[in-house]
Amino acid sequence: FSLKTRNFKVACFKKGPDYIDAGWLTSIAGRPCRNLDLFILNENQNLFIFFLGVKDGADVALIEGNRGLYDGVDWQGSCSSAQLARLLKSPIIFVLDCTKATRSMAALLKGFVEFEKDVNIAGVILNNIARPRHENIIRTTIENYVGIKVLGSIPKLKHLPNERHLGLITSCEFNFKFLPILKETFEKNVDIDTILEIAQNVEPLSIPDLYLTEEKNLYKGLKIAVFFDKAFQFYYPENLEILQQLGAELVYVNALQDRTLPEVDGIYLGGGFPEVYAEALAENGSLRKDVYIAGEEGIPIFAECGGLMYLGKEIFWRDKSYPMVGLLPIRFVVEPRPQGHGYVVARCIKANPYFPEGEIIKGHEFHYSRPEILDFKPGMKFVFKLEKGTGFGGGKDGLQYKKIFASYTHIHFLAIPYFAKNFLKEAKDFEGIKFNKKKEVAYV
Secondary structure, eight states, X not given: OHHHHTTOOEEXXXXXXXXXHHHHHHHHHTSOOXXXXXXXXXXXXXXXXXXXXXXXXXXXXXXXXXXXXXXXXXXXXXXXXXXXXXXXXXXXXXXXXXXXXXXXXXXXXXXXXXXXXXXXXXXXXXXXXXXXXXXXXXXXXXXXXXXXXXXXXXXXXXXXXXXXXXXXXXXXXXXXXXXXXXXXXXXXXXXXXXXXXXXXXXXXXXXXXXXXXXXXXXTTTOEEEEEOSSSEEEOOHHHHHHHHHTTOEEEEEOTTTOOSXXXXXXXXXXXXXXXXXXXXXXXXXXXXXXXXXXXXXTOOEEEETHHHHHHSSEEEETTEEEEOOOSSOEEEEEOSSOSEEEEEEEEEOSOOSSSOTTOEXXXXXXXXXXXXXXXXXXXXXXEEEEEESOTTBTTEEEEEETTEEEESOBOOTXXXXXXXXXXXXXXXXXXXXXXXXXXOOOOO
């Protein structure tokens, strides 16, 4: 925010599969924050996504890491923030939580500096500083024992966004009144000019010759409904861009406000917080009915996590049940603890319109809901066997019914280049079929 007010064009990136932090960075920077992920995407794909983020005149790139610098999927630190920094030849600004500690912070930082010497820790910012004496002891100890430049210190702050299950409250649910206060605090306490000098002192990158898709406008004229609102907002930017480059027009739907489903050829239901807005979703019965009828008549629907829950029979949360679309005979019970969290490796084991049998799919999941399958409709089946992850439990995920594919697993279309084309192919086959919204169905 400070750089933006200096008229810098800031390209933001989030390491790992995190939609919430990426949403905040998108809202503040005014341009899409893109996720970089060495588990779901290969190195060339990550370099290409970095290029997509900076190619239109960005002045500086800001990459937010996740977890500890060296934390990865194994003891060797595979897919860690440090590995990503090496790939991008990026200097690292280390942020130290200094709560109730002084000299030990220098020992901790020295350990990080020595642990893998081929990463460039170029500076450190001290966070959660209690008072000037607290800062002075840590700063002096680091400068004498570690030799890393202290770029500033941030005092303990109030008025920051609240947290709930899954993490921070999303950017579209919280006001931005705290930003000027945070900006003033940052500019008063951090050496921004030196950070910019560090950012300028980087090696050039070789970007692979890749494309979001090589088949432009293959499905021109198709319309895909994308549910985007406070309840559903978890989408990788590239997923939407790939659909657009293939020719699809994205028609955004607000599940809380729009009373009818527009005339479309397919539906994309991303993740989010349907449980938080379950009452409002339930009250919008006319839209739920439209989605139900469209699904029963064969419209392609791709639903991830929160979108999966919306297609179910009901959501049970905080001792109340809320009716949902009802295409899938599943009751989703939201528990106080995560029911699935982390990376997913799935093998496609059954024929379906979207994934070839035998294909390995990598993605991620993070959900507090637990599915209770009430019944199986004819033709309903699980097409994923999980080699890693939780999904529906019992090693199952990826539920198919008619042309609906719904899963707890979030996927990245760039990592699975055939999926968007297969989805739009089904939408093309459905094109022109006008489902009757006034069709008489038993629906509550």
